[in-house]
Amino acid sequence: MSEDNRQWLLARRPSGLVTSDDFRWNVGAVPDIGDGEVLVRNLYLSCDPTQRSWMAGRTYMPAVAIGEVMRSFAAGVVQVSRHPDFREGQIVYGLFGWQDYCVARPDDLFKMQVVPPGVSIEAALGVFGLTGLTAYFGLLHVAALQPGETVVVSGAAGATGSVAGQIAKIKDCRVVGIAGGAEKCDYLTRIGFDAAIDYKSENVMTRLRETCPKGVNVFFDNVGGRLLDAVLLHLAMHARVVLCGSISGYNDAAPQGPRNYMQLLVRRSRMEGFVMTDYNEHSPEAIHVLSGWVRDGRIQHRSDVVTGLENAPSALARLFSGENRGKQLVCVAPPATGAGGADMRVDP
Amino acid sequence: MSEDNRQWLLARRPSGLVTSDDFRWNVGAVPDIGDGEVLVRNLYLSCDPTQRSWMAGRTYMPAVAIGEVMRSFAAGVVQVSRHPDFREGQIVYGLFGWQDYCVARPDDLFKMQVVPPGVSIEAALGVFGLTGLTAYFGLLHVAALQPGETVVVSGAAGATGSVAGQIAKIKDCRVVGIAGGAEKCDYLTRIGFDAAIDYKSENVMTRLRETCPKGVNVFFDNVGGRLLDAVLLHLAMHARVVLCGSISGYNDAAPQGPRNYMQLLVRRSRMEGFVMTDYNEHSPEAIHVLSGWVRDGRIQHRSDVVTGLENAPSALARLFSGENRGKQLVCVAPPATGAGGADMRVDP
Numbered sequence: 001m002s003e004d005n006r007q008w009l010l011a012r013r014p015s016g017l018v019t020s021d022d023f024r025w026n027v028g029a030v031p032d033i034g035d036g037e038v039l040v041r042n043l044y045l046s047c048d049p050t051q052r053s054w055m056a057g058r059t060y061m062p063a064v065a066i067g068e069v070m071r072s073f074a075a076g077v078v079q080v081s082r083h084p085d086f087r088e089g090q091i092v093y094g095l096f097g098w099q100d101y102c103v104a105r106p107d108d109l110f111k112m113q114v115v116p117p118g119v120s121i122e123a124a125l126g127v128f129g130l131t132g133l134t135a136y137f138g139l140l141h142v143a144a145l146q147p148g149e150t151v152v153v154s155g156a157a158g159a160t161g162s163v164a165g166q167i168a169k170i171k172d173c174r175v176v177g178i179a180g181g182a183e184k185c186d187y188l189t190r191i192g193f194d195a196a197i198d199y200k201s202e203n204v205m206t207r208l209r210e211t212c213p214k215g216v217n218v219f220f221d222n223v224g225g226r227l228l229d230a231v232l233l234h235l236a237m238h239a240r241v242v243l244c245g246s247i248s249g250y251n252d253a254a255p256q257g258p259r260n261y262m263q264l265l266v267r268r269s270r271m272e273g274f275v276m277t278d279y280n281e282h283s284p285e286a287i288h289v290l291s292g293w294v295r296d297g298r299i300q301h302r303s304d305v306v307t308g309l310e311n312a313p314s315a316l317a318r319l320f321s322g323e324n325r326g327k328q329l330v331c332v333a334p335p336a337t338g339a340g341g342a343d344m345r346v347d348p
Numbered sequence: 349m350s351e352d353n354r355q356w357l358l359a360r361r362p363s364g365l366v367t368s369d370d371f372r373w374n375v376g377a378v379p380d381i382g383d384g385e386v387l388v389r390n391l392y393l394s395c396d397p398t399q400r401s402w403m404a405g406r407t408y409m410p411a412v413a414i415g416e417v418m419r420s421f422a423a424g425v426v427q428v429s430r431h432p433d434f435r436e437g438q439i440v441y442g443l444f445g446w447q448d449y450c451v452a453r454p455d456d457l458f459k460m461q462v463v464p465p466g467v468s469i470e471a472a473l474g475v476f477g478l479t480g481l482t483a484y485f486g487l488l489h490v491a492a493l494q495p496g497e498t499v500v501v502s503g504a505a506g507a508t509g510s511v512a513g514q515i516a517k518i519k520d521c522r523v524v525g526i527a528g529g530a531e532k533c534d535y536l537t538r539i540g541f542d543a544a545i546d547y548k549s550e551n552v553m554t555r556l557r558e559t560c561p562k563g564v565n566v567f568f569d570n571v572g573g574r575l576l577d578a579v580l581l582h583l584a585m586h587a588r589v590v591l592c593g594s595i596s597g598y599n600d601a602a603p604q605g606p607r608n609y610m611q612l613l614v615r616r617s618r619m620e621g622f623v624m625t626d627y628n629e630h631s632p633e634a635i636h637v638l639s640g641w642v643r644d645g646r647i648q649h650r651s652d653v654v655t656g657l658e659n660a661p662s663a664l665a666r667l668f669s670g671e672n673r674g675k676q677l678v679c680v681a682p683p684a685t686g687a688g689g690a691d692m693r694v695d696p
Contacts, residue, residue, distance in 0.1 A: 060614050224610070243613045257605030262572070265591045265621030266408050273613030 005030045008098035008312055010064045014055050017251050017320055020313040022055065023070060023098075030101050038104045038112070039080040042096050043335045045309075046073035046125040047316045047328035049222075052250045060275045070098040070312070073130055075121045077335065091115040091335070093124050098312045100332065119291070121335060122303040126159055126327035127294060128287050132301075134244060134276040135164035135220070136286045139171075142274045143218045143240040147172040150212050152231055155222030155247060156193065157184035158319075159301070159327035164220045164244075165193050166299045173218075176211045178204065178227055180322050187325075191300045199227060208234045215239070215267075223248045225256065232260035239269040251320055302326030353378045356446035356660055358412045362403050365599050365668055368661040370403065371418060371446075378449050386452045386460070387428040390444050391683045393657075394421035394473040395664045395676035397570075400598045408623045418446040418660070421478055423469045425683065439463040439683070441472050446660045448680065467639070469683060470651040474507055474675035475642060476635050480649075482592060482624040483512035483568070484634045487519075490622045491566045491588040495520040498560050500579055503570030503595060504541065505532035506667075507649070507675035512568045512592075513541050514647045521566075524559045526552065526575055528670050535673075539648045552578045563587070563615075571596045573604065580608035587617040599668055650674030 004027045011024040033039045053059045054071050064071045074096035078086050083106050086092065094112030096102035104112050115124040126132060139145045151168040155161040156177025168175045169192045177188040178197045185196035195211040197204055208216070208230060215236030221228055224246030232241070241264075249255030264271060279286070293299040304324045306315040309332045318324045352375045359372040381387045401407045402419050412419050422444035426434050431454050434440065442460030444450035452460050463472040474480060487493045499516040503509040504525025516523045517540045525536040526545045533544035543559040545552055556564070556578060563584030569576055572594030580589070589612075597603030612619060627634070641647040652672045654663040657680045666672045 060616075229605070243610065245613075246610050249610075255607060257577070257607040257609050259603060259605040261605050261609070261619070262591065262594050262597075262621070264619060265593075265623065268408075268622055268626060270618050270620035271609070271612060272618035273610065274616055275613065278616060 003030065004028065005099055005101045006309055007100075008070045008309070009067055010055060010070050012066065013057070014052065014251075018052055018055070018313060018317045023313050025310070031103050033080060033082055033103050035082050036105065036107065038078055038083050038086045038092075038106060040076040040092060040094075040096055040102045040104050040112070041079045042074045042076040042100055042102060042309075042332045043091075044075045044121050044125060044305075045098060045312055045315075045330040045332060046075075046129060046131075047312075047319055047324075047330065048073065048130055049245050049247045049250060049319050050130075051316060052320070056250075071095060072098050072312075073125060074102070074332075075115060075125055076102065086112075086114075091121060091124075093121075093129065098309065100309065116287075122305075122327065122329060123294070123301070125329060126303060127163055127290060127299060127301045130276055131159040131327060132163045132290055132299075133279070133283055133286055135160050135167055136290060137276055137279040137282070138220055138242045138244050138274060139164055139167050139218070141279060141282075142272055143220070143242045145171055145173065145218055148174075149217035150174045150176070150214055150236065151218045151220065152176045152178065152208070152212065152216045153220045153222070154178045154227045154231075155245070156188055156196065157326075158222060158324070160244060161220070161222050162188070162191060162326070163299060163301065166191060166293075168218075168220075169193070170293060170298055174212075176208075178223070184325075204230045205233065218242065220244060221246070224258070225249055228258045229260045232258055232263040235263055235267040235269050237267055237269070239267055241269065241271040243271060243273040247320065303329050305329045305331050307331045351378065352376065353447055353449045354657055355448075356418045356657070357415055358403060358418050360414065361405070362400065362599075366400055366403070366661060366665045371661050372415075373658070379451050381428060381430055381451050383430050384453065384455065386426055386431050386434045386440075386454060388424040388440060388442075388444055388450045388452050388460070389427045390422045390424040390448055390450060390657075390680045391439075392423045392469050392473060392653075393446060393660055393663075393678040393680060394423075394477060394479075395660075395667055395672075395678065396421065396478055397593050397595045397598060397667050398478075399664060400668070404598075408625075419443060420446050420660075421473060422450070422680075423463060423473055424450065434460075434462070439469060439472075441469075441477065446657065448657065464635075470653075470675065470677060471642065471649065473677060474651060475511055475638060475647060475649045478624055479507040479675055480511045480638055480647075481627070481631055481634055483508050483515055484638060485624055485627040485630070486568055486590045486592050486622060487512055487515050487566070489627060489630075490620055491568070491590045493519055493521065493566055496522075497565035498522045498524070498562055498584065499566045499568065500524045500526065500556070500560065500564045501568045501570070502526045502575045502579075503593070504536055504544065505673070506570060508592060509568070509570050510536070510539060510674070511647060511649065514539060514641075516566075516568075517541070518641060518646055522560075524556075526571070532673075547575060553581065556582045566590065568592060569594070572606070573597055576606045577608045580606055580611040583611055583615040583617050585615050585617070587615055589617065589619040591619060591621040595668065651677050653677045653679050655679045
């Protein structure tokens with residue numbers, strides 16, 4: 001463990017795929033903290049596609065400034081606390097950034113939370129973090145999913161997509177996942193998807209017709225691009241397209257829009273975007289429900305861990321090449337034994 | 349008035365702009381009718397952008413078949429009735445097609461309706477027809493417009509757009525119209541729009557910033573294309589984009605999709621399509637409300653009449669060139685004096 005504070009700073013706005021040249025390595029002193037602050041030593045970083053958009057410009061959050069520490073969800077251990085709600089040794093998660101040490105202000109936006117007993121760090125950053133909560137709120141609040149509907153998920157083998165599909169199965173829906181490659185598609189059917197479409201080797205339009213004979217009631221879209229256009233041609237009446245991400249376009253300077261968007265008129269349907277953090281007040285309830293499903297084995301999740309803060313840029317890039325298998329994490333420092341409680345992960 | 353039945357039949361699927369070569373002129377006998385049917389002599393044809401999509405393929409209705417009479421809303425006079433609800437001389441409107449005489453079956457879909465007393469034929473096909481009802485249901489039901497919101501309407505000088513903007517003013521909204529050319533923009537401010545943007549001579553992005561300082565809460569879109577993309581960049585939070593049409597793309601074999609659709613996520617907004625006829629059961633109530641507004645002079649409307657069934661193809665083409673000023677109609681035969689009651693039109 002370092003006694004310096006190593007950091008990745010944003011060096012430039014990305015163009016195309018994220019590379020380590022977009023960042024600058026910096027080594028400084030471990031910072032002091034003031035009243036109301038907490039010094040967190042990072043253990044794991046969460047890699048999320050939305051980080052690419054934070055690098056590029058203003059979105060639903062301000063852009064990461066050039067020269068600023070790269071923004072990231074992370075989990076860590078409280079090293080020093082000058083905040084009444086936190087004490088040394090607690091495992092916490094929040095927006096701690098790509099660095100060894102973070103001065104966290106728990107009263108800020110995205111306030112840090114304590115990883116609850118019985119929850120692994122990996123689960124806290126995955127199924128109980130941005131990832132799983134996005135799936136939960138997107139399907140149950142934004143799409144208002146109904147039992148018996150047909151749900152299609154793109155990026156289905158990803159961390160969010162795989163949880164979304166499993167939630168839809170729990171809600172008695174027919175669930176079809178779209179993913180790239182046979183291994184990912186096999187994984188989807190193993191965790192309970194009714195069907196999987198390999199967009200790399202199969203005709204997506206034909207397979208949608210085969211696997212969704214009554215049309216698509218809900219499309220949970222992580223990908224955009226040609227997959228979105230294909231699904232738009234297979235909507236059922238009064239369908240809901242939930243915009244979770246558009247990973248196919250994040251690295252593209254001039255991404256295409258969905259040419260078939262007027263199918264929304266033909267099918268009296270809607271396309272709606274959302275940001276998970278808008279539902280923060282409902283997060284405790286969602287985490288409670290999700291943890292029951294994880295405990296019962298009804299939601300399975302897996303992580304893909306890269307070791308070393310120095311590898312954070314290449315770990316992030318894995319999301320866009322599709323190399324990751326499940327939730328992509330970066331281990332910055334191994335947690336002390338027992339930190340974060342027993343691992344509730346159920347890897348297939 | 350002809351004793352033959354002159355017709356325009358669809359000759360081919362259109363490619364690019366609608367031309368008379370897409371149709372075939374046919375002259376046949378005036379048809380006989382059976383029980384439950386009504387023979388209607390057409391007086392006026394309604395020109396609607398959606399007719400281009402009916403020619404091209406299946407949409408929310410089956411395509412017009414090649415060799416079939418071109419589908420069109422129209423108003424006419426009952427010549428012979430073998431249906432208990434209709435009698436000779438009544439002025440009616442429905443999907444009567446591009447022909448002199450139509451055998452109407454009042455019990456079918458889009459059943460024909462009697463033009464109510466005190467309503468001109470032009471108003472029946474315009475503000476109380478597809479045109480006005482589309483504006484009414486799109487804003488009040490689909491967008492669920494709230495007082496004080498900022499509403500942008502594209503194709504604002506068109507028949508539907510101008511009614512949409514005036515409804516939004518009645519609902520105490522700030523209303524900005526987008527139209528092509530100074531004459532149309534002048535018209536918009538004369539009928540009460542707070543501002544008008546001339547997309548042909550002004551920078552739409554700049555003008556949206558100026559005229560919608562709080563962002564756009566509701567976009568009533570008749571146009572699509574680059575105007576939709578511009579407005580997507582100016583959405584307020586929780587905005588609603590109502591897809592009424594995409595006239596900029598109807599004549600394009602491979603129209604672009606909205607590149608900025610992920611702004612729906614950034615702004616937690618939705619884009620929703622609808623078809624007016626889904627609200628048929630609410631039409632009497634809507635017509636009642638609209639007629640009060642027309643009577644009070646709060647909704648003004650204008651028509652643009654081309655004379656002669658033979659000119660129906662070129663009249664339809666005027667919608668796409670932007671030549672029409674208000675509701676485009678084709679006069680097939682002049683109505684008898686007093687038919688359809690007094691004209692409630694309030695032309696500026």
